[in-house]
Amino acid sequence: MSVIMSEEIEEIPLTASETAYSDIERHDIFNREFMPHINSMYNFAFRLTMDEDDANDLVQDTYLKAFRFISSFERGTNAKAWLFRILKNSFINDYRKRSKEPSKVDYQEVETTYNSEESAEVEHTTDLRVESVQDMIGDEVANALNSLPVDFRTVIILCDVEGFTYEEMAKILDIPIGTVRSRLHRARNLLKDKLRTYAASMGYQTED
């Protein structure tokens, strides 16, 4: 049990130096800095896995790891981003392989496709009406979001639901800020396409 799996080490954002906290300090950090984020963490886990049992397991694993590697956390720094990063990495390592998500589209492939299409200038039509989106209920928005490949879904959740800055997202996802911006942009274009298709199929008014 004392042997740390190499992939687990990669999941933990390592700081320059580790801090040797006392037991009381460890418990204090866990209760005061980690636990207040548990609802956000659970919501994120559920949006990633789209399954309550998997979300339970993912959050539990993440919090146990966070406690185990608490010496890598620098007190007073951004605990929420630190926890989200561990959860995201745990998801990639443990859950993604057996993810129940319907979309089997390889995100890298999608991103490449969108990149190449951009040079040909994608037509960003504005035929989806504001009123159509405002009339949609939560389930309709959720279905559109859930149909996106997980990496695109992730950036939208981190940005719009959790309100992380681009810089925080870059740290959580281990990608440059420029990639955060472009991935978010593509994710939103995809989401808009889904909403547009949905609005049209449901007979919501779209502009001609």
Add this chain to the structure above:
Amino acid sequence: MSLFMQSTVSIETDKPQKTYCEHHAECLKKIQAVLDGQATEAEKEHFRQNMDECLHCIQMYHLEKCIKEAVQNKLDKRLCPDNLVATIKAKLSLS
């Protein structure tokens, strides 16, 4: 910030408005950064200078804002079950 947006993104303006923006793909990126509160100074400046002259960009702005708000507000927030909190604390012998 919100005041500045309201004054900038006003449909009622005396300036002539473009109905098609040839830079709309680039403008859309700037609009999203502004809505995210993450725009650079140059992007904000571009937004200030050009938005109210372009109907196409104004429409994109309103649609982007509306979709962002729908994601923010319409998705139900799943709360962590109490028994999961209890399980985690029990496993770590925390109370």
